[in-house]
Amino acid sequence: MRVLLLTQAFNSLSQRLWLELTEAGHEVAVEFDVNDAATRRAIDRVRPDLLLAPFLKRAIPTDVWRALPCLVVHPGPPGDKGPSALDRAVQEGAPEWGVTVVQAVAEMDAGPVWAHRRFPMRAATKSSLYRREVTEAAVSALTEALERFERGLGPALPDNGPEPMRPALPQAERAIDWGRMTTAEALARIRAADGMPGVRDELEGHAVWLHDAHPAQATGAPGALIGRGDEAILRATADGAVWIGQLRVTLPGEARTLKLPAVEALRLLGVALPPRVDRPGEPSKVEAERHGDIALIRFPFHNGAMNLGRCRALEAAIRQAAGGDARSILLTGGAEFWSNGIDLATIEASDSPAETSMELIEAIDDVCLALLEARDKWVVSLMRGNAGAGGVFMALAADEVLARDGVVLNPHYKNMGNLYGSEYWTYLLPRRLGHEGARAMMETRLPLSARGALKLGLIDGLIEADADAAEAEALSRLRARLDDPGFARDLAEKQARRDRDEAQKPLARYRAEELERMRLNFFGFDTSYHVARYNFITKVPKSRTPNYLARLVRTG
Incomplete structure (x- = not known):
């Protein structure tokens, strides 16, 4: 088939699906979801049989989904709707979750379901689950959905259920009460916001966003910074502590925010560092x-x-x-x-x-x-x-x-x-x-x-x-x-x-x-690298789709 991949960014899931589709022999072009006019121009140029949306932050235009089958990869099981699906699953401790390939209609995430997959949840960050379980489930579900589409079988379910759409998870519901919350509760909130948007917090009067949290074996006054490692800081909870590996901060005198190793971020903010400690579980260690x-x-x-x-x-x-x-x-x-x-x-x-x-x-x-x-x-x-x-x-x-x-x-x-x-x-x-x-x-x-x-x-x-079994297999092969x-x-x-x-x-x-x-x-004299690095790190939105992605590609 000829497929247009419409996506907010060419992220890990989009890249994996692009590879799976091209290696299966489909002709695939990518279009960044810059604006509705750009989407319409891409459809006129590519003339796709199908539009696939693995990662969007806004609705597909009505005239597009009315004229062309549009399948959306939603990171939630059948019946789930809303933009913070995986965030809520992690924060609320769902025992299992899933991926649904749903056809775009007027109501967000509510259309016919072409395929779905479920998986058990790990104690992990949203980003980790997205890169691993969500991606594998999406590949499997999309394979089934495309087979149903090509064979003319139609959707597996007539709609995505009667449940109402849940709104985006606001910072007020992500916030950590350090004096009351346990390590498990703090971990769940930071892990649910991993990648973006992070959990907004405050350290020594500075607004920070918390990322990359891990359980720690330590105690102290709840909320206090009680130690640091090479990169991470140790913060006490009501019943223990967490390592926080990364902080997103606004640098002094600047408008941009950067996500940095927590110790380096505090140095740049001028915050006094806690004493160095040696505790297991510190992230990013060899x-x-x-x-x-x-x-x-x-x-x-x-x-x-x-x-x-x-x-x-x-x-x-x-x-x-x-x-x-x-x-x-x-x-x-x-x-x-x-x-x-x-x-x-x-x-x-x-x-x-x-x-x-x-x-x-x-x-x-x-x-x-x-x-x-x-x-x-x-x-x-x-x-x-x-x-x-x-x-x-x-x-x-x-x-x-x-x-x-x-x-x-x-x-x-x-x-x-x-x-x-x-x-x-x-x-x-x-x-x-x-x-x-x-x-x-x-x-x-x-x-x-x-x-x-x-x-x-x-x-x-x-x-x-x-990932874990692969290491064991490599050891076996090497022996x-x-x-x-x-x-x-x-x-x-x-x-x-x-x-x-x-x-x-x-x-x-x-x-x-x-x-x-x-x-x-x-x-x-050529500053291309510095411009590209700045745009990448500060997440400057794409103004257009690069030519190497926009052209139709088939490698199968």
Whole structure:
């Protein structure tokens, strides 16, 4: 079919559905929901058989849904209606939730139901549930809905039930009463607002929005800041405490708001920091474990962003594992993200974004170098969550690259102001795709599925499991490799290849050439990167749909 994907943003769900549709052989164009006139022009241009809306913040125009079947992906089970569906489910502690593919009619979320799926709720943030359970349920439900549509079977249910639409969840109902509420209640509210809009609160007279909350083993005067870690702050509740990893704040003397690691946000606001404490559960920490001959390293960084502290901690963990007696190193990132490269929010908040950009590129290059210099270990990257930009190329520094089926990769830099990129990609990518293949990939701006990456040769294997089970499967596969009689030969071949490559062109030269181009991006006359970064971090609304998304694409 010919499908128009109408969306507020090309987010994780929209990208996953775009990939599923194109790989199934449908012709798909994307249109950002900028205004009604733009939507109508896109329909005239594309002439779709169907309009699909995976992420909208306003109603589809009446004349559009009357003239064209429009299917909306609603993050709630049949009968649920309203813009804060998943927020309410998390805050109210629903034991299960779902996704409904509903046809657009005059009343929001009330039309015929083409398909639906249910899933048990995890104790997790709204964003985590959205990226994992909601996305998988949406893919499954949409597959059924499209099959029904193509076969002319019609909707599965005549309407989405008689229940009234519930309004958007206001900040008044999200607010935390720190003197009365328990850790569980505070967690539920912050987790329900994760991503956007956050929970509005106040610290030392400053308005802040709370994000990235985790339970903590500590006590104190309810509401008080009782400690801090590397990035997170510890705040007491009525019966315990929570770690708060991220704060969205308005910087002094500015109108813009930025979401930053909580400790850094308080520093910028001039708030006195509580004393450093060592308590389990602090978010965005590197985790190292030993599993027999395998050194396992997780790095569940918030949104997959790599700031200086995170890069240094990950590099140290890799070098410690490389210097030990383990025979292999397995890196599994986080369950939500593998890595999305340098931390743009930290750069945006710095006194010199150009200098900070350069500092972070050097730091993530050091992480890649640590992997490449682990010569007597078999290094495996497992991308359990989505990855983008330099994070994808960091994974390629391993000897073997695996990905969980369903992961979405964005192996390019161009969308961030035509960045050239580093992370030794000029060495790592041609090894897998050849020079022409590497050049073609670096010119693209489109996402790539894990299945597509395997087909291209960008990765070496797929694991069909959820994030937790994928790690266990990777450990099992790696143990089998270590026990294989051919392992010693494989390791020797790796070392010999690295020696040949180094003799032909040293890694230091690849890095110097890449950083020379990056320095032009950061300090040169072309400010495209700085404009793109500012627009991305401050969420400047799109004024139009980029041409690379608007054109019809079919890859199946």
